[in-house]
Amino acid sequence: MDAVSFPDVTQLAVPIFIAAILGEFLWIALKGRGGRYETRDAVTSLIMGAGSVASGIVLGFIAWGFFMVLWEITPLDLGTSIGVIVLCFVLDDLRYYWVHRFGHRIRWVWASHVNHHSSQHYNLTTALRQTWTGTFTFMMVVRAPLVLLGFHPALVLFVGGINLVYQFWIHTEAIGKMPRWFEAVMNTPSHHRAHHGRNPRYLDCNYAGVFIIWDKMFGTFVPEQENDPVDYGLVYNIATFNPLRVAFHEWVAIYHDVTQPGLSLKERLLYALAPPGYSHDGSRDTSDTIKAKHLARQPQDSGTPGF
Amino acid sequence: MPLELLLILVIGGIAAIALLLHLTGRSDLRVLGEAQAREAWLRQFPESPIADLTLAKDGHAALIQTADDSAELGLVWSFGADTVARFLADAKLSPCKQGLHLRLADFSAPKVHLHLSQPEAMLWQAMIEAASAPQPQMQNQPPAQEV
Numbered sequence: 478m479d480a481v482s483f484p485d486v487t488q489l490a491v492p493i494f495i496a497a498i499l500g501e502f503l504w505i506a507l508k509g510r511g512g513r514y515e516t517r518d519a520v521t522s523l524i525m526g527a528g529s530v531a532s533g534i535v536l537g538f539i540a541w542g543f544f545m546v547l548w549e550i551t552p553l554d555l556g557t558s559i560g561v562i563v564l565c566f567v568l569d570d571l572r573y574y575w576v577h578r579f580g581h582r583i584r585w586v587w588a589s590h591v592n593h594h595s596s597q598h599y600n601l602t603t604a605l606r607q608t609w610t611g612t613f614t615f616m617m618v619v620r621a622p623l624v625l626l627g628f629h630p631a632l633v634l635f636v637g638g639i640n641l642v643y644q645f646w647i648h649t650e651a652i653g654k655m656p657r658w659f660e661a662v663m664n665t666p667s668h669h670r671a672h673h674g675r676n677p678r679y680l681d682c683n684y685a686g687v688f689i690i691w692d693k694m695f696g697t698f699v700p701e702q703e704n705d706p707v708d709y710g711l712v713y714n715i716a717t718f719n720p721l722r723v724a725f726h727e728w729v730a731i732y733h734d735v736t737q738p739g740l741s742l743k744e745r746l747l748y749a750l751a752p753p754g755y756s757h758d759g760s761r762d763t764s765d766t767i768k769a770k771h772l773a774r775q776p777q778d779s780g781t782p783g784f
Numbered sequence: 785m786p787l788e789l790l791l792i793l794v795i796g797g798i799a800a801i802a803l804l805l806h807l808t809g810r811s812d813l814r815v816l817g818e819a820q821a822r823e824a825w826l827r828q829f830p831e832s833p834i835a836d837l838t839l840a841k842d843g844h845a846a847l848i849q850t851a852d853d854s855a856e857l858g859l860v861w862s863f864g865a866d867t868v869a870r871f872l873a874d875a876k877l878s879p880c881k882q883g884l885h886l887r888l889a890d891f892s893a894p895k896v897h898l899h900l901s902q903p904e905a906m907l908w909q910a911m912i913e914a915a916s917a918p919q920p921q922m923q924n925q926p927p928a929q930e931v
Contacts, residue, residue, distance in 0.1 A: 485785070488785045488790055489785060491785075491790065491793050491794065491797070492793060494797075495793065495797035495800075495801070498797075498801060499800075499801070499804070502801075502804065502805070506808065513865060514805055514810050515805070515810050515811070515864040515865040515866070516802060516805040516806050516810045516811040516864075517811070517864050518864050518865070518866075519801060519802070519805055519810075520798060520801070520802045520805075523797070523798045523801065524798065527794045527798070530790075530794075597863075597864075597866040598865075598866075602801075708827070710866075713828070714828065714863075714866075714868050715868070715892035715893065716861075716863050716868035716870070716890075716892065716893035716896070717892055717893065717894065718864070722891060722892060722894070725891075726891050726892040729891045730891065730892075770830075770831065774830070
């Protein structure tokens with residue numbers, strides 16, 4: 478059943494992305510609330526998005542080849558019925574949750590994902606600020622179980638595309654809260670705003686793609702707090718709109734750290750694989766130490782969501 | 785979707801959005817007052833309280849003298865509609881027509897152009913150079929630890 482093919486939904490959604498960005502901007506301009514836009518920030522995000530599509534076209538064959546090898550190996554074939562597509566979508570969303578969590582907790586994967594968090598704005602262009610270097614994280618291995626279980630690689634990539642398209646609309650401040658039942662089950666603008674926060678409270682939370690239930694199951698859910706407005710961006714914000722620097726700055730930082738003289742092999746490996754903020758001499762902060770230092774300054778926050 | 789159509793959509797879309805944002809005033813640099821500059825510094829470095837702050841006349845940057853043990857000099861500056869901040873320990877300074885040009889040893893913050901009047905530029909240059917000059921070692925004082 479190797480002739481299976483599905484549309485590339487992310488490419489098909491490009492006109493919708495552009496129309497929605499214009500719509501969000503007009504809404505903000507007319508209403509005077511619901512977010513902010515800045516020219517160079519938005520253009521950088523859009524170029525990162527275009528570069529990510531180009532990177533997929535150029536390097537996509539590596540993941541595709543890997544999946545097709547697995548497809549040759551597996552004796553299972555679940556077909557492409559509606560039920561199988563829905564099941565694949567849900568399981569792939571669980572896959573997304575873990576890849577995203579690794580993306581924040583393993584510096585090697587963070588080096589690819591960091592650019593998505595590098596804007597201090599949060600609008601629909603931020604959704605398109607995507608990685609160029611995802612292939613080099615080798616996170617395609619997390620999709621391997623799906624293929625080995627009998628989901629065709631084309632189906633796995635199709636549902637992954639739908640997952641990404643879903644996540645576009647949640648990158649906005651123009652929508653406050655959705656109905657309570659929706660907020661309970663689905664990832665929403667409110668949940669994802671918290672994920673993009675650099676406030677100590679919001680570090681390493683809400684990794685969900687489509688279903689927020691994964692965060693609730695695995696203990697990483699933090700609801701957006703009215704008394705702690707989200708401060709968007711990185712703990713250590715970058716000062717460049719150059720897409721090449723945005724795409725590669727953390728890879729360069731890893732290189733400098735790993736190659737500094739006088740380190741043991743273990744320390745070199747930890748600079749690449751430990752959570753972001755690791756340092757062999759304890760001179761830097763991880764999200765855990767940032768939270769601890771915040772609680773030392775603001776002990777009344779202890780026991781509140783995120784702490 | 786044919787690649788040609790995708791390219792037209794992407795390039796045309798980016799150009800249209802950029803033009804719209806620029807023409808509606810979304811390219812302006814943020815202007816800081818002393819309070820905003822102070823807040824912007826502490827937003828980036830909450831553990832480095834400010835002893836002294838020198839705000840540029842155009843409100844686009846401020847030199848920060850920190851009050852902690854290291855007493856390092858830092859810079860907070862407008863970055864589009866937002867702000868960024870860095871310590872200036874490894875900064876390379878050169879005067880230019882508009883003021884000062886700083887090169888930082890940081891791939892994610894490679895350079896800063898400071899628009900300063902001539903007297904302002906001279907004062908800032910002196911402060912930055914004084915802060916980066918090696919401090920005389922007191923006898924019997926242990927060497928400073930590398931951070």
